[in-house]
Amino acid sequence: SDLVPEFQALWTAAQRRPDRQQRGEVKLTRDGGERTLLVRIAAERLAGELLGFVVTFDDVTELLSAQRAAAWADVARRIAHEIKNPLTPIQLSAERLKRKYQGEVTSDPETFAACTDTIVRQVEDIGRMVDEFSSFARMPQPSIGRENLSNLIREVVVLERSRASDIAIELNLPEGDMMLRCDRRQVSRALTNILKNAAESIESRLVREQADDGTSAPGRIAVSVADGRGQGGDESVAVVIEDNGVGLPEAGRERLTEPYVTTRTKGTGLGLAIVRKIMEDHQGGLRLEDRPGGGARITLVFRDMEETANDGEKDPMKVATGLGLG
Ligand SMILES: Nc1ncnc2c1ncn2[C@@H]1O[C@H](COP(=O)(O)OP(=O)(O)O)[C@@H](O)[C@H]1O
Ligand SMILES: [Mg+2]
Known part of the structure; x- marks a missing residue:
């Protein structure tokens, strides 16, 4: 812990309870970049006597970032889906109102037409934005x-x-x-x-x-x-x-x-x-x-790309969970 002060808390815990393996995530900032390490500390014993401690660590920075990206994409996809669902009935209803009652509205037909047109146009705009947003969030691995x-x-x-x-x-x-x-x-x-x-x-x-x-x-x-x-x-x-x-x-x-x-x-x-x-x-x-x-x-x-059988192997979430993190 003199070399890596960030390990101090885990190290103290390991010394207090040498019978248990200590495990935790440690953030290190070196040369301006932050890395996340998964650190484990276990006591090494021989015939009941404490010989010392073994410290192992894995750099999980990229893995965590892939997990975060996958989680974010998942939320974005769901929200986009929930927003898109009601859009079609809204649009169809507005179009139907216009078709059906255009001729019957006598007090102010211009306003009636302008309002229904605005609804239809704005709903189209929302739909397009959501499409763009969700396709960016989704961006699956290409299947060639x-x-x-x-x-x-x-x-x-x-x-x-x-x-x-x-x-x-x-x-x-x-x-x-x-x-x-x-x-x-x-x-x-x-x-x-x-x-x-x-x-x-x-x-x-x-x-x-x-x-x-x-x-x-x-x-x-x-x-x-x-x-x-x-x-x-x-x-x-x-x-x-x-x-x-x-x-x-x-x-x-x-x-x-x-x-x-x-x-x-x-x-x-x-x-x-x-x-x-x-x-x-x-x-x-x-x-x-x-x-x-x-x-x-x-x-x-x-x-020209290599042809792929897209089996979802490269889904970052699956890669991350496949390694038994967390
Ligand atoms: N064909 C183009 N002619 C002029 N500007 C363009 C063209 N394509 C893209 N741009 C510029 O690039 C920006 C980003 O484009 P894009 O990522 O498609 O976002 P958006 O279309 O939503 O603005 C546009 O806002 C525009 O300034
Ligand atoms: Mg554009």
């Missing part, structure tokens, strides 16, 4: 399969076209089907988040220019894919998404992929954090650049 990347991108683009119908989304895919070993749901999620940001930054530009002088270039997003595999290149597939929106903010660019960093009033700041996590899990990359001529150019770089 051989996927048709061309189709996957087409599907995401079709959905986005119907959501932002005033924006022209151009798609440039190489000929033939591109296959990639990846997690299809996560890759769709990443693309959707990037397209959503692009559409939002175009909307911001249009709103701003409307206020300035009323003339605007129409919104345009271009998605193009370059497959560098089998060409002696770096064996990667690059998906480039360009928009003619407001452009990335000048300041604090390197922090845009951190959770909760947003410049939008209704933003969650989770979109790019999710994309970054997905790209890290795919051993790929994410580049945020200016598009020549205005707007942003986002590049996602994918590599």
Whole structure:
């Protein structure tokens, strides 16, 4: 305990009760970082005589942090679920009220329509935020399969076209089907988040220019894919998404992929954090650049992954409890 004063309390206890093994968590702060050790002290005896004490310790810092993250994710998932459940009936009821009684309300039909529309819109916003929040909290280990990347991108683009119908989304895919070993749901999620940001930054530009002088270039997003595999290149597939929106903010660019960093009033700041996590899990990359001529150019770089049988082995909670802690 002269060497490690933090062990003092355990050490005193061990000397007082040499018949019992003492065990406890000890926090150490060295060189500015805090580590948590699991320390055990047991008496060593020979023929009833106390020879000394054996001290063993394990560094459980990472394990505890994984446990905490898993516990937090679990709470977040449950809360998100509880919030989402009532949203659909609220929305359907508001829509039904509007459909059914729109014609019957005579005293102030405008207010009636405005209020029901507000309910529907706000409920949609809550739903989207909760989706983003829970998918960030969830972020399962990717389950890798051989996927048709061309189709996957087409599907995401079709959905986005119907959501932002005033924006022209151009798609440039190489000929033939591109296959990639990846997690299809996560890759769709990443693309959707990037397209959503692009559409939002175009909307911001249009709103701003409307206020300035009323003339605007129409919104345009271009998605193009370059497959560098089998060409002696770096064996990667690059998906480039360009928009003619407001452009990335000048300041604090390197922090845009951190959770909760947003410049939008209704933003969650989770979109790019999710994309970054997905790209890290795919051993790929994410580049945020200016598009020549205005707007942003986002590049996602994918590599073929090893296929996995996703058996939940890597669930941090299971790893932690599997080691018999606590
Ligand atoms: N295509 C884009 N054009 C301009 N800015 C962008 C674009 N994509 C992301 N950003 C910037 O990055 C920030 C973080 O994005 P994101 O993590 O998706 O969170 P959110 O969309 O909720 O703000 C945005 O608030 C915006 O400032
Ligand atoms: Mg976003």
